[in-house]
Amino acid sequence: MIELSTGVKMKDSDFRRIKEYIENEVGIKLPYIKKTMVESRLNKRRNAVGVQTFNEYLDHVFAPGVGKVELINMIDAVTTNKTDFFREPEHFHFLTTQVLPSYADKNNLKYIKLWSAGCSTGEEAYTTCMVLNDYLRSHPSFHYNILATDISTEVLRKGMNAVYSMERVAKIPLETKKRYLLKSKDKTKNTVRIIPELRKKVTFQQLNFMDDYYDISYKFDVVFCRNVLIYFNKPTQEKVIRKISRKIKTGGYLFLGHSETIIDMKLPLKQLGPTIFQKIDA
Numbered sequence: 001m002i003e004l005s006t007g008v009k010m011k012d013s014d015f016r017r018i019k020e021y022i023e024n025e026v027g028i029k030l031p032y033i034k035k036t037m038v039e040s041r042l043n044k045r046r047n048a049v050g051v052q053t054f055n056e057y058l059d060h061v062f063a064p065g066v067g068k069v070e071l072i073n074m075i076d077a078v079t080t081n082k083t084d085f086f087r088e089p090e091h092f093h094f095l096t097t098q099v100l101p102s103y104a105d106k107n108n109l110k111y112i113k114l115w116s117a118g119c120s121t122g123e124e125a126y127t128t129c130m131v132l133n134d135y136l137r138s139h140p141s142f143h144y145n146i147l148a149t150d151i152s153t154e155v156l157r158k159g160m161n162a163v164y165s166m167e168r169v170a171k172i173p174l175e176t177k178k179r180y181l182l183k184s185k186d187k188t189k190n191t192v193r194i195i196p197e198l199r200k201k202v203t204f205q206q207l208n209f210m211d212d213y214y215d216i217s218y219k220f221d222v223v224f225c226r227n228v229l230i231y232f233n234k235p236t237q238e239k240v241i242r243k244i245s246r247k248i249k250t251g252g253y254l255f256l257g258h259s260e261t262i263i264d265m266k267l268p269l270k271q272l273g274p275t276i277f278q279k280i281d282a
């Protein structure tokens with residue numbers, strides 16, 4: 001039996017292979033400073049595949065056909081999935097005070113479609129569900145559904161499962177927790193699950209922002225694409241937001257992360273607030 005080392009050093013040439021692939025195919029910048037992080041995350045994958053060196057691991061990953069599954073694991077390992085419930089709460093405030101009332105006024109427009117683009121493990125989509133369901137209590141004729149997409153299959157699986165640790169849900173207001181979370185029957189687990197009524201509202205789907213065409217057959221009223229663009233270079237950011245804009249209805253809304261901007265980009269979007277945009281006719 002071959003003895004596998006737990007942590008081997010990654011050669012610069014191996015890092016360059018990974019960097020080139022990730023930057024071209026996923027859009028994420030991988031500066032040299034990230035090498036230690038990539039090395040540590042991919043050592044686990046190298047061990048799982050059962051090879052001694054990163055060179056062998058990458059040959060396996062990039063081998064036509066056979067590496068497809070491991071390619072997804074490699075992308076999963078290098079993406080940053082940091083997220084939270086009720087992250088950047090001003091967007092949810094804007095949703096309930098500006099966006100939803102404007103829809104409630106339009107008699108025949110009470111079905112809104114939302115997209116959590118770069119959804120990670122689902123916290124953004126389920127926060128939106130909680131906020132919308134609260135609104136629904138006083139506006140029962142109002143309906144919505146949410147598409148949640150990400151490149152990482154691992155985060156999509158967690159989002160679909162909708163099970164979170166108690167620490168992860170600590171920021172959710174108590175009343176909201178009581179309404180929308182179920183405690184695990186197994187007392188040793190210390191986890192909660194999103195109630196089925198909210199889980200039914202969200203569809204998880206894999207989508208790579210780098211794809212030429214986004215395979216979604218309808219347009220959205222509201223898109224959250226938050227804390228995703230920061231990982232891309234400027235030309236990629238512009239291309240991605242242009243493709244996302246095509247999927248927003250005229251008059252619909254786009255929310256970006258707090259440190260993201262589309263300044264100097266020629267896009268059919270009007271700025272309403274620091275990270276809030278409205279789609280205009282191109």
Ligand SMILES: C[S@@+](CC[C@H](N)C(=O)[O-])C[C@H]1O[C@@H](n2cnc3c(N)ncnc32)[C@H](O)[C@@H]1O
Nearest residue numbers: 026079082083118120150151152208209226227
């Ligand atoms: C930092 S998380 C942001 C999650 C959430 N939007 C938020 O603000 O809390 C960024 C997500 O973007 C996803 N992502 C990165 N590159 C992507 C790509 N090319 N296509 C689709 N998703 C991508 C990552 O997998 C990750 O889950």
